[in-house]
Amino acid sequence: MKTFISVLAVSAVLMTSGLQAQDKATRPSPPAKASGTSAKGATIAIDYSQPSVKGRMIGKEIAPYGEVWRTGANEATTFEVNKDVTINGKSLKAGKYGLYSIPGENEWTIIFNKKNNLWGSNGYSEADDALRITAKPEKAASMTEKMTFNVADGGKVKMMWGDVAVDFVVE
Secondary structure (H helix, E strand, O other), X not given: OHHHHHHHHHHHHHHHHHHHHHHHHOOOOOEEEEEEEEOOOOEEEEEEXXXXXXXXXXXXXXXXXXXXXXXXXXXXXXEEEOOOEEEOOEEEXXXXXXXXXXXXXXXXXXXXXXXXXXXXXXXXXXXXXXXXXXXXOEEEEEEEEEEEEEEOOEOEEEEEEEEEEEEEEEO
16 A cells, blocks of 8 residues: 555656646746857856747847846746856856846846745845846847857856847856
């Protein structure tokens, strides 16, 4: 009888896990990952969900200028490095961070927060920031409907969304 109950319990856990994974894949903002290696050999991994522009204006209707944003959708975006690095010349210890930003028309603040398991920006606190850098947004070469991160060899990280591109360098 104990074996039967154990088998039922394991089956229930596996079925629930499978449904959760399936649910994430069918979200309007699906999960995505980007990874690469810095010029100094650090592994960079970004785990995020891809919000769509859907005709809205970045900075006004979505990702409002001047407000902390989770830099994605659903769960907070995570940024992980396996070695101590510098990002745009500022030090960041090896680890996994919540990746937030404060969008702006002429400048974005990119935030690496010690809390990496929040839902969106609920519970975000500036006191938990490990690093803040600034980056200049550029007009993207082409329209990107779903927010996308790219990590190029050498450590250049680029976020593209709508007609905006924001990048920073991990060394």
